[in-house]
Amino acid sequence: MTEPSPGTAGIQGAHKVASARAGLQVSEDHHLCPGCGHPVAWRILLEVIEELSLAQRAIGVVGHGCYTNIVRMADIDFLQCLHGRAPAVATGVKRVQPQAAVFTLQGDGDMASEGLAEVLHAAARAEKITAIMLNNGVFGDTGGQMTAASVVGQRTKTSLEGRAPEVHGYPVPVAELVAAMPGAVYVARGAVNTAGGVAQTKRYLKRAFETQISGEGFSLVEVLTMCPTGWFVPTAAGPGYLAEQMQPTYPTGPLKDSLRPI
Amino acid sequence: MTPMVVSRGTVTIDVERCKGCELCIPACPPAVLHMSTEVNHTGYRYPLLSPGCTGCRACHAVCPDYVFEVYKYDRPRAIELSSPPVAATEVAP
Amino acid sequence: MTAALLQGSRAIADSAIAAGCRFFAGYPMLPFTDLLEAMSAKMPDVGGTCINADSEIEAVNMALGAGAAGARAATGSCGQGIALMQEAIAEAALNEVPLVVFNMARGQQDYWQATRGGGWGDYRTLTLAPKDVAEAVTHTQLLFHLADTYRAPVCLYGDYLVAHTHMSVDVGPLDFGPLPDKSWALDGTAGGTGHARQIWTWAMGRDDAPGPGPDVHWRRLAEKFAAMGDVEARHESFRCEDAEWVIVSFGTAGPFIDYVVEELRAEGVRVGSFRPITLWPFPETPLYEAAGRARGVLVYEVNAGQMVDDVRLAVRGQVPVRFIGGVSIDSSGMRQGDLLTVAAIRSRVMGAIAAGPEANR
DSSP: OOOOOTTTTOOTTEEEEEOSSOTTBOOOOOOOOTTOSHHHHHHHHHHHHHHTTOTTTEEEEEOSSGGGGHHHHBSSEEEEOOTTOHHHHHHHHHHHOTTSEEEEEEEHIIIIIITHHHHHHHHHTTOSOEEEEEEOSEETTTTSEEOTTOOTTOOBTTBTTOOOHHHHOOOOOHHHHHHTSTTEEEEEEEEOSSHHHHHHHHHHHHHHHHHHHTTOOEEEEEEEOOOHHHHTSOGGGHHHHIIIIITTTSOOEEEEETTSOO | OOOEEEEEEEEEEOTTTOOOOOTHHHHOTTOOEEEOSSOOTTSOOOEEEOSOOOOOOHHHHHOTTOOEEEEEEEEEEEEETTSOOBSSOOOOO | OOOEEEEHHHHHHHHHHHTTEEEEEEOOOTTTHHHHHHHHHHGGGGTOEEEEOSSHHHHHHHHHHHHHTTOEEEEEEOHHHHHHTHHHHHHHHHTTOOEEEEEEESSSTTHHHHHHOSSSSSOOOEEEOOSSHHHHHHHHHHHHHHHHHHTSEEEEEEEHHHHHOEEEEOOOOOOOSSOOOOTTSOOSTTTTTTOOOEEOTTOOEETTEEOOHHHHHHHHHHHHHHHHHHHOOOEEEESOTTOSEEEEOOTTHHHHHHHHHHHHHHTTOOEEEEEESEEESOOHHHHHHHHHTSSEEEEOOSSSSSHHHHHHHHHTTSSOEEEOOOOOBOTTSSSBOTTSSHHHHHHHHHHHHHHOSGGGO
């Protein structure tokens, strides 16, 4: 572990406006790749939980992927579950603890590939949970294979020449599918490749949890994150790749907000 | 008279935590971050701060390694442009 | 205590609710479907939840989540659907979530599935195989107690006959002592206190509060299952004290074997019946002792020969073990066929006895 950030004692004549760690974070040592977008998504998720005063109500149901490391890093209740099944597991949790703020944290491999049935059915049942998909278009933890969310042309370990529709078919737009379910009351897609995107995505997460707490129904936030390792690009090229290769297939913005017209 | 730049804020940078991803560099609107030539204990270069920071928190927003803490000065400060870039800041008033 | 004439599925549902089960999820599949319907009708009355899930995989994972959040939770199916649930059953074993699984099987062909487990890792699934509805009622409540005591998945091996037979039973609550502590269950309240809870098969804990990690955790679990095996075996035997031939059977085949034993004893044939009640842990020691007093062991099960492996392990070669069962399904595909009749069983027992011990190897 590294030493706490220098200057935490404060700077004369200045006030702190951003802390390195989110309040619920207990560690920074996530061991993920340089330039990975997941830790950015973790931070805004934990900030939202804290800002909505949900720390003593939150239960995270975490799938399998690089992002599973959040379980080591945050001081909230966690249940690490089987690949793809988090929305079903979260259903059981929420039905037994209806006062809890229950969320899933899954990758695109977890939700779009293995667990597509689970998330669609949970949305259809209007379960009062918040599902979060970190979408980088690859199975990062297993070395960078194609998922159901990989975009056309994307090179992965199982589509080395680039995803070709005639061979590999087309990507699955999870946010659009979930938004079509009447039980889904809030669906949005954000991206963490720019400061503006990070701020916007944080607002989407906040709104999603608000709809759960007020008992409206199912909410989903899809978060596009960078995976320069899985994308075979230099670390610093991650944000540009996300904007140019991922966002055309996955436009960001709110898709559905049952309480406010979009 | 030496050129002066107004800084409205500053950051502290945990250079040992940095993994050299450089995402903060293009994210900084006043472009006051640039990478060092030295490396930290893990072998990564890390960002250095020049005068002109606005305390906007963009670097903090995009950093995957929780490197930055961001401060806003109670009053903006004029700093000599030729001041050497720093990693951790306690800037003389 | 009031007895009522109840269909087995309904009796099991009532018994589970009497035990405090407040979450049930399942996917329709005969002969399990009636249990799902009974739960669907009764759970709202007690403020519980029954979800008709959209797959067996969903159902078992929902029940796992409910159990992790502290409820007495259950799911079920028949063998084909239980096959889909294997990963989650192993998960519950390895992250120590109590879970009761009802296999209302289409016969006796799921013995291996129940005892060998199709999941991953070093785990065992304690399995009770009732002989009739009355035993199923008792076993149901016992299973919730054992699941909580050991923080593990446990299984009721029922079948078509248990599910659909009507029997006069009392489904009042049974007392197994104080409820085990469930402070490990997730409710969110420990968040931000430095003591938030985790349920994780890898047991890695947090960077500020490291867990044992998979190596230590899974070793402790293996020891837990071994300890379970040492104390939780159950069986029933009839006329084995002086039996020359011990006939081993499980589940609903048991009463048929007992009937044949009684008939043959009246004719002077020294047979006895031995019925494991727990398929795992298998009651090895009492079977070894019963076999030691006999000339041979006959194994009757309605499948191609599954429990016979465990019988051979238990008998340890003292006397010959002969399989006298077989595959038998009725025309609906849902239940045992013609082999599960007194006449067929008598014929096979007498044939084995006439052939003598040496022919029974």
